Amino acid sequence: MRNILIYRGLTILIGVIFLFSGFSAASQSMDLSSKPGSTKITLLLTKKGALQYSVTRRNKIIIANSPLGLNGDDQDFTTGLSVVNVSPIGVRRENYDLKVGNVKTIDHVLQTKSITFKNKSGALMIIDLVAGKEGVAFRYRLPDQPKKIRAINREITGFQIERQAKGWLQPYNKAGKYTPGYEDFYVKVNPGDSISHPRNPSVGWCMPALFQVNDGKNWVLLAESATDGSFPGCHLQPNSPGGLYTIAFAEKDEKYTLPLSDNNHPTSNLPWTMPWRVIIMGEQAGDILLSSLITDLAPASKLDDTSWIEPGKATWSWWSHPDDHSPDMYNAFTDLAASFGFGYTLFDAGWEKANAEGGIIAKATARGIKPMVWGYSAAYFDAEKRKKRFKELAAMGVKGVKIDFWCSDRQDVMAAFHSLFEDAANEHLLINLHGTTVPRGWHRTWPNFMTAEAVLGTESYFYEARYPDKAAEQNTVLPFTRNVAGPTDYTPFALTIRKYPRLNTAVHELATAMIYTSGIIHFADSKEVFDSLPVPVRNLLKDMPATWDKTESIVAEPGEQIILSRQKDRLSYIVGINGTNKVVPVNLNLARYAKGFSKFRVITEGGNPMMTFKTETYPITSTWQHAFAPKGGFIIQFINE
CATH class of the missing domain: 2.60.40.1180 (Golgi alpha-mannosidase II)
Structure with missing residues (x-):
């Protein structure tokens, strides 16, 4: 990865003027535009000292005046604010390569600015702003010196969407046996609509959230980036009066089987840097699909050597034989991987017994196939147990781990992900998360993070009666929503008819392997189906890459065609x-x-x-x-x- 280059614009003199001139908040420049100035974010203070912002693209309103602010356990930053400092404009260049993405090399220039506010008691809050050609973003920072652990009771951040807009939103399922897991349908809504007919009881809307605004002339995606162990993953409140969508924290009962406390509020020592709230914009939906703003704002790679990380394709027996965990079955899919030139095979649930009885890992490595294995989240949550397990797996010849059933956006889980990525990288192991939240730029920071589920994928042919009718539509929505957040383990190419019969054509199912972006493509279906394919289709599967140097959007109509x-x-x-x-x-x-x-x-x-x-x-x-x-x-x- 290339180092981030930061250039400071303007002069020190301007900064001095902002600090000591005594200008009122209204006279200070609390806006930031991209260069060229197609996107712009503007902050303002009301007479009561409440903070608001708005966003425009080519002078058209995308986000109308919306609230900003934090209410903490000992400080309130929702009213009574005043401006302390407005920084000079900076220029931030993000030049890096992605192991997994629509485009290999990214080179973007972002304008930056930081504005410091104080509340009535003198405590400080900084809003960092970023503006680039693909959109804008902002984040909160609390810069005071550490004294004790602080908590945020409420974040009042909102996104005011015009009532005439059209949206594609996914219900955020409340905690349950397998939820939240971002495995509901994206539904077409108008701002202000309530949640209707979700797959499971729901308590909000997921991010990313997609809207078409300005009489169809603009698209906007609301998302997050750089969520780490100091903050939970966030979603949107279920109610959006007048089209105002507001931030919601992970629910306290999102524990699944993990040893989490009842406190679901974000907590941290100071200074505290919070995640980016990302607003991606474009004239076409294809602009949203191709955006890398989420990874632009994520921390640079923490790995000096990524030469061992190889995207690829994998065979996977579970979809076609969910109850057969025998060594013979796993070995047959190793042979299938070898016959198609795939680099990987995934041994799912029950692999430990099959390996003890039949040495399936050794047989895969002997054939030049890299084995990945399934695991349960509770076995990888404790730091010491996780490190020990990763060392054991690496010594066995395992090259990656699919870790399932997280079912939580809680802060402790976000922290566990980052520790997990690091511990896995130390053993040269790749990671695939299932039953999980959406990525938030993490595949830039940890390039060994290859893919994640967080999608209503082809396993739904087993479980969801509505899926066959909606699958084609979803496949033309998810590339503009879920896949923008990060690599997506959709498990494509499911031809065998399951409990709920497929309505998509065979070519549609094949094409999803090239529509979705995933660092490791886990192909569904049986050896018999793969062996029956005509030679041109077999050759296509052999040649098909798992990541791309360049992608161009030709037709981009969410819900219709891509x-x-x-x-x-x-x-x-x-x-x-x-x-x-x-x-x-x-x-x-x-x-x-x-x-x-x-x-x-x-x-x-x-x-x-x-x-x-x-x-x-x-x-x-x-x-x-x-x-x-x-x-x-x-x-x-x-x-x-």
């Missing part, structure tokens, strides 16, 4: 899926994406759209016309033959 251009080294693809029950025309200018190639191979629906594929090869032409099948898809691979 078409992406994807490149990795000399591999180039266009992939699309239809989220509707309608036949939809597709018209593409292939010449734009086909430089250096003479032909393209296209995979579409076969005679039985639910199970078969049709493959055709054509010379490059300027245009390609196609008709999306209902809940269908296509994959174009550019080739030279």
Whole structure:
């Protein structure tokens, strides 16, 4: 990773003027714009000393005046505030590579400013501002010297969305046997709508939250970044009167089987730096999908050597054989990984017994396949037990761990994640989180964090009666919401008919492996299905990357269609899926994406759209016309033959 370069703009003289000129709050510049000035965040104080902010893009209001402030156990920063200092504008350059992402190398310049306020008792609160071409962000800091542990009783941060907006929001499920796990449907709402028909009883809305505003001219995503062990993961309150969405902390009963206290309020020693509240904006939904603002704001990589971290593809037996934990079954999926050139295989629940009886880990490593193993969150929560377990697994030849059933956004769990990433990295182990919260830029800070569930994925064909009807729509919403937050373990390519029969075409299911971004793609389905695939589809699976050098959004219509251009080294693809029950025309200018190639191979629906594929090869032409099948898809691979 490249070091972050920070340049300070303006002169010391300006800072001195702000400190000693005695300007009123109204006369001080409490706004910050990107360069060029397409995005802008503005702070203001009311007559009562309450803090508000607004956000614009190209002079159009995205977030109208909304509240800011913290109410602590011993200090209140919601009213009676006054300005102490406005810093000079700074310039922050974020230049880094991601092991997992839509784009490999990111180089963004962000404008920065910090504004210090004091309350009636003289205590200080700093608001850090950031503005870039992709959006704006802010965070709170309490800079006073440490005296004791402080607590935040309430954060009044709000996001005022116009009532005419359209939104895609996911209910935040209350604590239960497997919740919260960010495994509900994203539903289409209008600001102010209440939660209706969630999969489980719910106490709020999840972030990321997506809205289309300004008569459809702008898109905005509300998200978090850089949540660490000093703060819980946050969601939005269930009620949004007048379109005002406000921050909510993790609930106190989000414990699952973990030894957590009843105190769900954020606590920390001072000084205290809190997570970024991120507002990503764009004219097109594709601008949201491609944004890296969440990782831009996350801490730089803490690993000096990342050469051992390799994204890849994995076989996974659980989806097709959930009750068969035998050595023979696990070994068959190791053989399947080898036959397709996959780098990994995942041994899920019951692997310990199979390994004791049949040495499945040794057999995988002997074939050059890197084994990953499943684990239960309670076994990895205690620091000493976790470190000991990681050492044991690494000595066995294990290369990664899927850790399941966290079901909590509590602060202690956020702290456990970061310690877990570090302890795993010390043993050169990769991490996949399941039954968990959404990532918050963590895959930049800890590149061995390859993927996380926090998605209503293909296991829902076992459990959710509404899933088959909604799956295609969800697959065209989640890339603009969940996947923007970080890598997504959707477990694609589920062709075998399960309890709730699939309605998406086979090509749609195949295409999800290239629509979602995940550091390790865990493919669902059986060895028999993989072995039955036609040669072009088999070759596609062998060649398919797990991360990308470049991605371009061609069609971006959440809930309807998505078409992406994807490149990795000399591999180039266009992939699309239809989220509707309608036949939809597709018209593409292939010449734009086909430089250096003479032909393209296209995979579409076969005679039985639910199970078969049709493959055709054509010379490059300027245009390609196609008709999306209902809940269908296509994959174009550019080739030279």
